[in-house]
Amino acid sequence: MIELAGAAYSYGGGDILTELTLRLAPGSFHFLTGPSGSGKTTLLRLCYMELLPSIGTVRIFDQDVTSLGRDEVAVNRRRIGVVHQDCNFLDHLSVAENIALPLAVSGREAGGQDANLDELLSWVGLDAQKNSLPPHLSGGERQRAALARAVIMSPDVIIADEPTGNIDWEMAQRLLRLLIELNKLGKTILIATHDLNLIRLAKSQVAARVLRIHNSRLQLAGADL
Amino acid sequence: MSGALASVRELLTGDRNADRVVPPSGYTARLTTFTAGAMAFLTVFALALSLATGRLADRWSSELAKTATVRISAPVGQMQAQSDAVLKVLSETPGVVSARVLTDAEQRQLLEPWFGPDLPIDTLPIPRLIEVVENTQGPDVEGLRLRLSAEAPGAVLDDHTRWRRPLVNAAYRLRLLAGFSILLIAVSTAAMITLAANAALAANATVISVLRLVGAKDAYIARAFVRRFTLRALVGAGIGTLAAMLGIFFLPAAAQEGAFLTGLGFQGLHWIWPLLIPPLAAIVAFWATRIAAIKTLKGLT
Numbered sequence: 001m002i003e004l005a006g007a008a009y010s011y012g013g014g015d016i017l018t019e020l021t022l023r024l025a026p027g028s029f030h031f032l033t034g035p036s037g038s039g040k041t042t043l044l045r046l047c048y049m050e051l052l053p054s055i056g057t058v059r060i061f062d063q064d065v066t067s068l069g070r071d072e073v074a075v076n077r078r079r080i081g082v083v084h085q086d087c088n089f090l091d092h093l094s095v096a097e098n099i100a101l102p103l104a105v106s107g108r109e110a111g112g113q114d115a116n117l118d119e120l121l122s123w124v125g126l127d128a129q130k131n132s133l134p135p136h137l138s139g140g141e142r143q144r145a146a147l148a149r150a151v152i153m154s155p156d157v158i159i160a161d162e163p164t165g166n167i168d169w170e171m172a173q174r175l176l177r178l179l180i181e182l183n184k185l186g187k188t189i190l191i192a193t194h195d196l197n198l199i200r201l202a203k204s205q206v207a208a209r210v211l212r213i214h215n216s217r218l219q220l221a222g223a224d225l
Numbered sequence: 226m227s228g229a230l231a232s233v234r235e236l237l238t239g240d241r242n243a244d245r246v247v248p249p250s251g252y253t254a255r256l257t258t259f260t261a262g263a264m265a266f267l268t269v270f271a272l273a274l275s276l277a278t279g280r281l282a283d284r285w286s287s288e289l290a291k292t293a294t295v296r297i298s299a300p301v302g303q304m305q306a307q308s309d310a311v312l313k314v315l316s317e318t319p320g321v322v323s324a325r326v327l328t329d330a331e332q333r334q335l336l337e338p339w340f341g342p343d344l345p346i347d348t349l350p351i352p353r354l355i356e357v358v359e360n361t362q363g364p365d366v367e368g369l370r371l372r373l374s375a376e377a378p379g380a381v382l383d384d385h386t387r388w389r390r391p392l393v394n395a396a397y398r399l400r401l402l403a404g405f406s407i408l409l410i411a412v413s414t415a416a417m418i419t420l421a422a423n424a425a426l427a428a429n430a431t432v433i434s435v436l437r438l439v440g441a442k443d444a445y446i447a448r449a450f451v452r453r454f455t456l457r458a459l460v461g462a463g464i465g466t467l468a469a470m471l472g473i474f475f476l477p478a479a480a481q482e483g484a485f486l487t488g489l490g491f492q493g494l495h496w497i498w499p500l501l502i503p504p505l506a507a508i509v510a511f512w513a514t515r516i517a518a519i520k521t522l523k524g525l526t
Contacts, residue, residue, distance in 0.1 A: 048438070050438065070442070070443055070522075070523075071442050071443070071444075074437070074440050074441060074442045074443075075440065075442075077437075077438065077439070077440040078439075078440035082438060084438075088431075088434075088435045088438065089435075090246060090248075090432055090435060092248040093245065093246070097245065101246070101435075101436075101439050102439040102440055104243075104246070105246075105436055105439055105440055105441035105442075105445055106440055106441075107445075149439070153440070
């Protein structure tokens, strides 16, 4: 589904990530951890084609990302739902419009979309905030709205960058439950986090692999996680 | 053809979602509308100038080319004899359709702008003028001059070439300059709309980035900007054109004396020409914004 082979990413003459080898199989659940600035976000950006590898290969859905045209990148991104740490909402659109944005840009018919949207809003517990503007949401509400936007296209892969970074533990557990539910539906999950409690909680409920970035390289985390 | 019509229809009706994703941008909207309006206003006047000088050049070159004048300066006692001789020569000259002596009243009318209405023409030693109407080939001018000098020594043939050619040239040059001005206005409009579009694209960099991340193709993003700028240019140019057309409509009418400035305007079907300016401005805006948007988007991942 997503495969990195000997990939590296350099910027400004220095290696940010090097010798990356990773395979995300369909339906797998991965955590990515490491200290701040270790390159977690950079790795995620390689996985959703926002960055291209300096050397090596990144294959997404069996296609080498460097061979894809801009429109092909756009179409493939619809199969990857991304939850950004800062959520990246369009502040002039309502919560419902932001969540439906992937549908709008892909030219999906409006028919059936509303029902799907209402279901999704209910699933993430944001029915009451449907018409609110993003700046009026709390941190947890923003993260759940971002998750709803990430899954509205029913993507094969969901990538989340520090999704619990700005929310309390109770809300983090709620968000994790939603991600585990999605994984049980067969979605591939990749979460970057430095929240070890979250990782331990997830491992108690789902077969999750934990990867760590250390000295610009990717390695399996120890048994303590 | 149907594809082009569909594109125009799509441009006019738009995609509500695509329109909504880009927030309304304040000063770039006003700048585009104002620029398009001002440029359309100037274009209408340049067009009017171009058409007026074109008419003038055509009139001078066609009307004057078919006429000539014979001026007879002779002592009063010989005037009639020389006039008769000139008329006889002209009647025998191939290429001359008709010739007639201008009446005193006609000569007075010609001199009136310079000497006033009460000119005592019969007391002044004014040369007699003979108006010659030529066919399309015209006479052999040099041969006619030689015959006139032999038959009527006081007669001078003026075929208008000497002063007609520079006037016609000047009129054509003026038309060329007006056309060049229209071209400059179009290029300036494109440049200003490109600047405004680039400013809007830069101001909405975050929006564009989010759209790309959720799977929007470049064409979708570009369309939202292109439609907006095209419609602004259309509206602005429509207002500018209308204002300029009203201004020209209320100019003083072309007087009999044919003073050039009073003839600066549109006549008959020429009123249709300025109506093409708003759609042309929209086309310029469409391409300027599209090129700017595609170029900006290519720089993003």
